[in-house]
Amino acid sequence: MRAVRFDEYGGPEVLVVEDVPEPHPGPGRIRVAVRAAGVNRVDSKYRAGIMTVKSLPYIPGTDVSGVVDEIGDGVTGVTVGDEVFGATPKGGYAEFAVLTAWAAKPASMSWVEAAAVPLAAETAARAFAVVDVPDGVTVVVNGASGGVGSAAVQLGVARGMTVVGVAGPANHAYLRELGALPVGYGDGLVGRVRELVPAGVAAALDIAGSGVLPELIALTGDPATVVSVADFSAPEHGAKATGGAEGRRWDVLPVVADLHRRGRFRVSVQQVFPLAEAAAAQAISELGHVRGKLVLEI
Ligand SMILES: NC(=O)c1ccc[n+]([C@@H]2O[C@H](COP(=O)([O-])OP(=O)(O)OC[C@H]3O[C@@H](n4cnc5c(N)ncnc54)[C@H](OP(=O)(O)O)[C@@H]3O)[C@@H](O)[C@H]2O)c1
Incomplete structure (x- = not known):
């Protein structure tokens, strides 16, 4: 072949x-x-x-x-x-x-x-499982417009979450279409997110691995509710990291198939x-x- x-x-x-x-x-x-x-x-x-x-x-x-x-x-x-x-x-x-x-x-x-x-959705589902927050809460996804981020935004929205999506300005309209509240990266991230969701953030998924774990921890107020899939220094901050060794979440595949069939996953x-x-x-x-x-x- x-x-x-x-x-x-x-x-x-x-x-x-x-x-x-x-x-x-x-x-x-x-x-x-x-x-x-x-x-x-x-x-x-x-x-x-x-x-x-x-x-x-x-x-x-x-x-x-x-x-x-x-x-x-x-x-x-x-x-x-x-x-x-x-x-x-x-x-x-x-x-x-x-x-x-x-x-x-x-x-x-x-x-x-x-x-x-497959891998994007599995990683997003695994990151949500690691922080283990209930449906309907507010979460931040850092690196929201790429493969893993787009899946995380939509799995969060499907669970009734308010999802703040961090990405560059060229992707903000796209993130709105997925159901996220977009915000830009760079200096002042904590202030921008607090202005957008004054009631606070229950968990944060660091998909980009862009060095903002302290900011994400400041937003949730608890390092145990912050997980990174790309920055394996997370435990040094008290936050969590996941590479999949703890078990994969392939059970998300039929979930995504069903959401897509119903027009709820793009x-x-x-x-x-x-x-x-x-x-x-x-x-x-x-x-x-x-x-x-x-x-x-x-
Ligand atoms: N641990 C695991 O099991 C696992 C599994 C899969 C992937 N990963 C890792 O996860 C990471 C993301 O994968 P992916 O496939 O989603 O990547 P990707 O498709 O390249 O997406 C990257 C995302 O990061 C955003 N971004 C770029 N610079 C940023 C910054 N400074 N701050 C915040 N966001 C920024 C991009 O937005 P803009 O384009 O708007 O800048 C885009 O949304 C990779 O490092 C990958 O290796 C880990």
């Missing part, structure tokens, strides 16, 4: 399209013929060697949508030919991928939209690339200002 992989750490140019052996699913897993693969910031971190991979060469990508074509032992509830979206530990930038977590793709979602959902895809242009997609992704997601079409 054709796949994009790298056999040394480096810039986007180390990504090359190659013919590689097809993967097959072990027990509890399924294989899909991939229709689209989501691009995540972590994909570039692995490629650059900021995070190390188990072995080289390595096929990047955790998120795919596709058609089930092989089913591992012990898997129930899915049939060859089903349309699904989910997560692969073995590389999504490829014609075939083995999934360890998946949900039925709703007819309302395109292949490209479905591939944009998937924003800034740009779609052919598989062979994965390097161009990662180069844009790592600049850190994508609105929603970037997706590769297979």
Whole structure:
């Protein structure tokens, strides 16, 4: 099969399209013929060697949508030919991928939209689970217009929360469309948020990892209600960090599918690339200002 992989750490140019052996699913897993693969910031971190991979060469990508074509032992509830979206530990930038977590793709979602959902939604759901606040409260999402942030805003809104979304001014109209109250980053963040929501903030999700944990803690008044998915110095501030080692929240996938079906979850895809242009997609992704997601079409 054709796949994009790298056999040394480096810039986007180390990504090359190659013919590689097809993967097959072990027990509890399924294989899909991939229709689209989501691009995540972590994909570039692995490629650059900021995070190390188990072995080289390595096929990047955790998120795919596709058609089930092989089913591992012990898997129930899915049939060859089903349309699904989910997560692969073995590389999504490829014609075939083995999934360890998946949900039925709703007819309302395109292949490209479905591939944009898994890791972003899982991370957002996990961050909410870590701070463990009830429905209906006010939360701040720092880095609200990217992949994880857009999911966090909408999962919060779906739970009746007032969501203050921190992003650059070019994304404020977009954040309003998602149901957030937008606010800009930079000096004076605490004052701007307090002016917007004078009754206070119950929790804060730091998605951008932009060095504002003290400000977020000042807003909630309690470090235990602040979590970062990108700044692992959070415990030094008394706040929480999550990288997923404590358990994944793939149970959010059918929740997002249902919200999307009912018109209550929008998937924003800034740009779609052919598989062979994965390097161009990662180069844009790592600049850190994508609105929603970037997706590769297979
Ligand atoms: N721990 C985990 O399990 C996990 C899982 C997934 C992702 N992550 C990490 O989470 C981070 C975000 O991922 P993503 O895919 O959502 O990234 P992304 O799509 O690139 O989004 C970045 C967001 O940050 C905003 N931003 C940029 N500079 C900012 C600043 N100084 N202050 C506040 N917001 C700022 C951007 O808004 P503007 O464009 O308006 O500037 C945008 O909303 C990455 O570091 C990624 O590696 C962690």
